[in-house]
Amino acid sequence: MTASAILEVEGLSKTFKVKDSHGRSKVVHAVNDVNLSVGRGETVGLVGESGSGKSTLARLIVRLIESDKGVVQFEGQNLQGLSSKEMKKVRSKMQMVFQDPYSSLNPQMTVFDNVAFNLWVHGERKNTNKKVMEVLQDVGLSQRQAAQYPHELSGGQRQRVNIARALVMNPQLVVLDEPVSALDKSVQAQVLNLLQDLKQEYGLSYIFISHDLNVVEYMSDKVAIMYFGNLVETATSSALYGSPKHPYTRMLMDSIPTLSKRDKWSGFQSIGEPPDPLEPQAGCSFRSRCLKATSRCEAEVPVLKNHEGGHRVACHLWDNSVEPVSTIEWLESFANSIKYRSLFGEENENELE
């Protein structure tokens, strides 16, 4: 544990019981043995496709749902097993911003009331007016908008209200669950810049969840890649974007629609859709989409191992700490990729967008 960490997550796991299409009970490992730490003033990006368990992880961290296993330590305090009274104190320091700007605000309360509710909860009847107005101003909303109802605002404005609601408690850590993915591109940039500014102004730490690698790169100091409930790669932002290691990460990088895509393309274009979470496969969960899967990947679950200077990867291919691709292999997969690219390329891009 680093001394400056505000949040330490160790071995966090959560399974859901669901019924499959035949009515049989199945267990889904939504979050599986996740370790993560967030330093003070740091932004940790969490990336994954939809269904990868990143939203569940966020809800586990703020204890909206109870974990099966593992520890969440906030400012050195283990949150598991705290009474609701003790938890309430922590909650004012740890807030969350939700994805959907439509359903995340109470439609029957004004913007002001939506924000002020958090203060009422903590019994702060004094200065409510001043505090709410200040924070609304900080997120760029006017006095007039404070008296309006959420449906009278645009999506971007609503998301600002959402942010204001989280900030009014003066939190240390804010978990941002896809805060901009429901917004138009032009509005996204505004909200992201706002989040950056507020981070400085309020001295915040962020956990920033997104499926958009560009956005995460812009926001984060550290990035964790999540696949199927597991963290498959964590590194500093520059290390991860500079030299992505896990095949899945590379696949994600490849699917970023950039103008200079050809330059970045690493031959890790992958195929197919994620496997059915109800029928988990043995070994590495990514192997069915990985062009480099070996027999070892079928047999053994890779664990997150330190590779170099804090860059950690969960992949057998990187066990020897060297680029695991021989020239012939590379050419082979290159040829395959071109074949698949023409067949599936478009589809994959859509899926990740």
Next chain:
Amino acid sequence: MTRLFHRFLQAIPTLFGITLVAFALVHIMPGSPIDALVPPDASADVRAQVIHIYGLDKPLPVQYVLWLTHAVRGDFGMSIGMRVPVNQLLAQAIQNTLILGVAAAFFSFVTGTVLGVLAGLNQGKWIDRMVSTLGLAGVSIPAYWLAMVMVILFSIQLGWLPSSGMHSQGQEGNVLDLLAHVVIPAIALGFTPVGVISRMVRTSLLQVVKQDFVLALRAKGLMRRQILWHLLRNAALPVLTVTGLELGYLLGGSILVETIFAWPGLGGLLNSAIGLRDIPVIQAGILLIGTLFVLMNIVVDFVNSAVDPRIQRT
């Protein structure tokens, strides 16, 4: 078939609850339950016997089990008012109620469908508004009062139809005579569901009209009448469901209507039992109606899933 069986299993807790309610009726009423079970002028011997049979001196759960084992065998004790076994009374009454109920259901189903189709085909026109007003009037009108008005009109003033009873003197086997007797009560009883059914027919008709296959039928050049047939077949399901559920209402309403017409059915029996505080009869009647209602819901469910493959699993 297994689904039907499954559905029955699901209903068991509810049926259990019904027996609890029926059992509780005797115990929430003021006074000792023994007074509810034997006529007040019964000899001490009889009283002692009943106390023994129903275990009235034992704790309540034991009493419930005893009562239940009797009830399952169809033994609901003796009617206090009429001094005959309750199950005899019920067996006769339920037949007569079914005659009235089926007649009323037939009336409301036919009238409701016709009105609903008329309204649906003339959406927004005066006839549509007429039907919807009529429907609202139907659910606002007290069935027993409508019965009184119809008696005044058709029996007293016009003399067309008999005003009460199920048969004229000496005409017990005559079907026409029975029909003449059943008309007014069936209409009075079936008037309320007409509004509900016609509204349902109208809605489902309009929903089906919006679907693509109707356009395809038109494109095929089918006659208006032929298209209507297709529409009705597709709109029939929700209407059948509603009609099935309205049967429950008919069971309740029959208590009122049978009273007015001296119809010798379950409702009339219950009403006279209520007047006499004849608890064994009330208890058994409630149990019977509740069970019928639950079974009817199961059948409606089952018919639905049998007809429409889309609602196999719910």
Next chain:
Amino acid sequence: MEISIHKTNHKEKDFKRDVMDEIQENTQTRRSFIQKLYSDPVAWGATFWIVLMIGTAVFAPFLTPYSPVSGNIGNRLMPIGTPGHFLGTDEQGRDMITRILFGGRMTLLMGIVPVAAACLVGGALGVIAGYFGKAVQSIIMRCLDVFYAFPALVLAIAISAALGPGVRNTFVSLPIVFIAPIARVTATAVQQIKGLEFFEAARVSGASHWMIIRFHLIRNIFRPVFAYVSTLIGISILVASSLSFLGLGVTPPTAEWGAMLRSLQDALYTQPTVAIAPGVMIFLTALAFNLLSDSIQDALDVRS
């Protein structure tokens, strides 16, 4: 709770959006609800009749010189249009207008009070069932299922028969009839709201159950529940008068429209128009409440 399964995600989002759209629409009509109702002539007519009934019920003693419970037996069953007794007299020579005015008091009370009482109990049960998870919900709902096993009228009759006749017992049996359906409608509304993110946001803020229910739940379920409850008043009036007609509700000599129909049953052959007069009042009043409820549902835009 968002269960992270790839395949269900889409559907769930669609559903959320639907619920939100519905609430949003309701909020948008926040101000126009009254306006919509205001511009509906049917609603006006119905409201006029209801207000008239309430007014005459409240001021009944000042509107008539006669007593509602005692009459002149010599004047029994006078026809409609008799001087001094415009609607005639009943089988005991009591003035019909007086009886109808006083009878309206009971009928209105029995239409509104049981529904209001059932609304409190059923609403609370529904909120508890919907809010506190599956186990609580299935316990409450299984218990209420028993009440669903009976047609409303049969249940009311059964309870009243066991408790015995009298107004007080009617005020017990009628609410019991309405509790189960109100609880079910409320629980459904709660569940729809519960999946939305503002609910989670409230929990992240550390709000107590009571705070969440008070600020986030009740405000958002009020409209659908209110729309449903408004349909019950007409039914309550009908069931209550049916009970009295069967001799299970209001007992003589108290005036009540259903009880009046009962006691006038024998006069059906001699004075039919007088005998059916109370029924006209029941019909018109129930119709007024049903029409108003229809308009309310239209104005709230919650009709299914």
